[in-house]
Amino acid sequence: MEADTEIPSSSSSGWKYDVFLSYEREETENINFASKLCAFLEKTNLKTLKDDEPMKAGEHISPMLMQRIKESRCAIIIFSRNYASSIGCLEELTLTMECRKKLGQKVFPVFLMGVKPSEVRHQKGSFEEPFRFYQEHFEPEVVEGWRSALRAAGEISGWNMNDLPHGDEEKLIAKMVKEVSNLLLDDGLVAERWEQFWQGVISSLLICRDLMPAVISDGP
Structure with a gap:
């Protein structure tokens, strides 16, 4: 995704979705979590954007998905161990953080088992190796844009599965849906x-x- 992506002003932008889910689409664990979360959100009458198309290595997000992300009121970023291995996920995150800044889109990170907020902020742990590769094969400004988006997202208060006893998925999802619903109700x-x-x-x-x-x- 290019750095100068045009974002419409909030006055001209209409929200078509309540929630956009950004997640890595190769690992079964990530797909299952995103699917459960999507089902819970839709039961609460929240219109959810969840792109199910797998992204191949090095594949960029489509213009249609970019537009739909801009039309989403909230975004939930599902940080899994291999999130940073997907260029598409990094592009989704970068666009989402731009929308947060320019459109007022609400962004909430959720950290799955094995991922710490500090690892997202500083690109450590499972986020470190992909960035070694990016540093060698991509333009510095592109890589820095991804790093900046991860730093900003890692600073946002969200949900951490590692804090729950036995990593109780359903409890975490129920908590997330309740908080997002309350936020939209307040708005x-x-x-x-x-x-x-x-x-x-x-x-x-x-x-x-x-x-x-x-x-x-x-x-x-």
């Missing part, structure tokens, strides 16, 4: 959607009432 987005829903229900009831035969309302 008025969920409340607005429910108001529209009930307006639709009331309108349907009124139409049904108007269609009822007069004899029903008159009684015997």
